[in-house]
Amino acid sequence: MEKLKIAGGYPLKGTVRVSGAKNSAVALIPATILAESPVTIEGLPNISDVEILKDLLEEIGGKVRISEDEMTVDPQTMISMPLPNGKVKKLRASYYLMGAMLGRFKKAVIGLPGGCHLGPRPIDQHIKGFEALGAQVTNEQGAIYLRADELRGARIYLDVVSVGATINIMLAAVRAKGRTIIENAAKEPEIIDVATLLTNMGAKIKGAGTDVIRIDGVEKLNGCRHTIIPDRIEAGTYLILGAAMGEGVVIDNVIPHHLESVIAKLREMGVHVESGDDQIFVKTAQNLKAVDIKTLVYPGFPTDLQQPFTTLLTRATGSSVVTDTIYGARFKHIDELRRMNANIKVEGRSAIINGPIQLQGAKVKASDLRAGAALFIAGLMAEGITEVTGLEHIDRGYSELVEKLNGLGATVWREALTQEELEHMKNI
Ligand SMILES: CC(=O)N[C@H]1[C@@H](OP(=O)(O)OP(=O)(O)OC[C@H]2O[C@@H](n3ccc(=O)[nH]c3=O)[C@H](O)[C@@H]2O)O[C@H](CO)[C@@H](O)[C@@H]1O
Ligand SMILES: C=C(OP(=O)(O)O)C(=O)O
Numbered sequence: 001m002e003k004l005k006i007a008g009g010y011p012l013k014g015t016v017r018v019s020g021a022k023n024s025a026v027a028l029i030p031a032t033i034l035a036e037s038p039v040t041i042e043g044l045p046n047i048s049d050v051e052i053l054k055d056l057l058e059e060i061g062g063k064v065r066i067s068e069d070e071m072t073v074d075p076q077t078m079i080s081m082p083l084p085n086g087k088v089k090k091l092r093a094s095y096y097l098m099g100a101m102l103g104r105f106k107k108a109v110i111g112l113p114g115g116c117h118l119g120p121r122p123i124d125q126h127i128k129g130f131e132a133l134g135a136q137v138t139n140e141q142g143a144i145y146l147r148a149d150e151l152r153g154a155r156i157y158l159d160v161v162s163v164g165a166t167i168n169i170m171l172a173a174v175r176a177k178g179r180t181i182i183e184n185a186a187k188e189p190e191i192i193d194v195a196t197l198l199t200n201m202g203a204k205i206k207g208a209g210t211d212v213i214r215i216d217g218v219e220k221l222n223g224c225r226h227t228i229i230p231d232r233i234e235a236g237t238y239l240i241l242g243a244a245m246g247e248g249v250v251i252d253n254v255i256p257h258h259l260e261s262v263i264a265k266l267r268e269m270g271v272h273v274e275s276g277d278d279q280i281f282v283k284t285a286q287n288l289k290a291v292d293i294k295t296l297v298y299p300g301f302p303t304d305l306q307q308p309f310t311t312l313l314t315r316a317t318g319s320s321v322v323t324d325t326i327y328g329a330r331f332k333h334i335d336e337l338r339r340m341n342a343n344i345k346v347e348g349r350s351a352i353i354n355g356p357i358q359l360q361g362a363k364v365k366a367s368d369l370r371a372g373a374a375l376f377i378a379g380l381m382a383e384g385i386t387e388v389t390g391l392e393h394i395d396r397g398y399s400e401l402v403e404k405l406n407g408l409g410a411t412v413w414r415e416a417l418t419q420e421e422l423e424h425m426k427n428i
Contacts, residue, residue, distance in 0.1 A: 001422065004388040004402070006379030007411040008361055012242065014408045015250040018235045019045035019399035020069065020228035024193040026093030027167045028228060029053040031194060032073035033062070033100040034175060035201050037223035040072045044228060045399035048392070049091045056087055056097065075104075082109035084143035089114040091396065095123055095164055098146060099171030102135055107147045112139075116368035116393070119329030125162045129169035132156045133176055153178030153217055161186050161297045166213070167194050174203040176217040185213045188298040189258050193229045200224040232258035234398060235280070236305045237373045239263070241408075242282035243271040244312045244381050249408060251280045261301040265291055265309070269316060290318030290355065295326050307333045307374040313353040314342045315381065323350040333371035336364040340378050340386070358383060366390035369397045376401070380410055389417070389425070 020043035030053065032039040044050050046069070054064050054071065060081040063074040080101055088094035092115025101108035115121070123144075127137050130146055132154040138145045153176050158165055166186040171194075173180035185191070187209055195208030201224050204216040235254040242249035243266050256263070256275035263280070266273050268291045272283040290313065295303040303326040313320040314337065324330045328349040337344060339362045343354040361384030366372030372394035379386030388394075391414070394401065405412045417425070 008382035011247040012408040021231040024190040030096035030100040038074040080105035099168035118327040125165035151176035153180040158184040180215040182213040288316040290316040290320040307370040332367040333374040361386040
């Protein structure tokens with residue numbers, strides 16, 4: 001096991017290239033199960049969620065080849081192998097195996113997913129969708145059992161706007177008989193990316209990216225080649241870092257339109273941000289103003305950037321309020337930021353940040369992926385050395401993190417945990 005060490009307080013400058021989107025990758029890979037010939041996905045990020053999904057596809061008999069950032073999946077030899085335990089629990093997106101295996105084999109057994117602990121994360125809307133398509137769904141000892149004689153198109157109204165349920169129902173419906181309509185669908189760019197892959201495979205999907213998606217089922221899907229969209233959350237993380245410490249940082253391979261809500265907030269704070277076609281330039285300012293943030297479904301401010309943005313707000317003058325309407329308990333990073341001298345209070349679904357404060361290096365622990373992002377940004381802003389543990393969370397979503405940060409002039413390295421630190425981790 002390793003920790004991340006950061007020598008903080010130095011300005012950052014240069015260009016950072018964004019990798020393919022985690023939340024697309026983790027749906028595109030299971031989507032390959034639905035094809036009847038090989039599918040190639042280009043531009044995948046080098047993250048543990050991708051690695052685990054590759055292993056899961058191999059467990060069900062798929063042939064997977066990886067060359068640099070490209071994965072080719074031959075789904076022809078796959079079988080409906082039950083996956084009640086094991087690696088499915090290591091990530092959230094293993095739930096997409098439910099929709100994809102149900103769509104292809106009309107049956108699946110998948111253990112309830114893992115992923116970031118952000119408070120309750122039910123999957124009732126996914127199950128409601130599978131049932132509407134004709135599946136019988138039961139929960140037996142923490143695994144979801146799905147079975148259908150036949151999948152038939154249906155009209156499904158989502159009670160909550162859910163990225164996962166929208167994609168999962170799409171996966172199950174593309175090979176169902178007849179038309180499926182998903183109403184109150186989520187509109188995130190990753191949903192459009194998955195619909196693009198499925199359409200290239202031969203599916204008939206209209207309306208992805210709006211709140212009504214229509215799918216006309218087809219009997220068979222074929223292989224194709226697909227290039228993944230850039231990761232707007234990774235790009236947003238570097239944007240926030242550039243706003244905190246950048247003397248001129250260019251974020252390359254980004255779709256600026258995906259980050260409008262974040263760019264607007266940075267400008268409100270006084271940060272200098274300029275968007276090009278596939279690049280964003282960001283430069284910090286002497287005096288940053290406090291702002292209020294409320295997370296919303298896309299195109300609102302993304303919950304996944306709430307935690308790193310909170311770190312930036314410690315430098316702003318005045319009192320900022322960050323409210324998470326998606327995950328009301330996504331505040332585990334706050335105690336760690338306090339160890340670094342931040343002045344933050346949590347009240348219900350909101351964090352109140354008083355600044356400006358000079359953060360100080362400390363030993364901190366990432367409890368989830370974006371808490372990790374909040375902490376490595378804090379380490380880069382802080383005076384002195386910061387040590388971040390819990391890297392297994394950060395490795396789920398940040399491709400080549402150390403190389404990218406050092407490429408901007410940071411001094412960051414990974415170091416093995418000492419025996420004493422390992423003992424301490426076992427006891428907490
Ligand atoms: C792998 C992936 O893409 N993860 C993203 C996805 O997670 P995920 O797909 O799990 O998030 P959802 O969009 O489903 O969740 C949104 C809200 O709906 C609730 N809900 C969801 C499903 C359901 O059946 N019932 C229900 O009540 C959730 O508890 C949450 O409050 O979208 C989240 C919200 O943008 C992001 O933080 C995650 O990074
Ligand atoms: C919450 C996240 O991921 P997951 O849904 O995969 O746990 C995230 O990417 O911030």
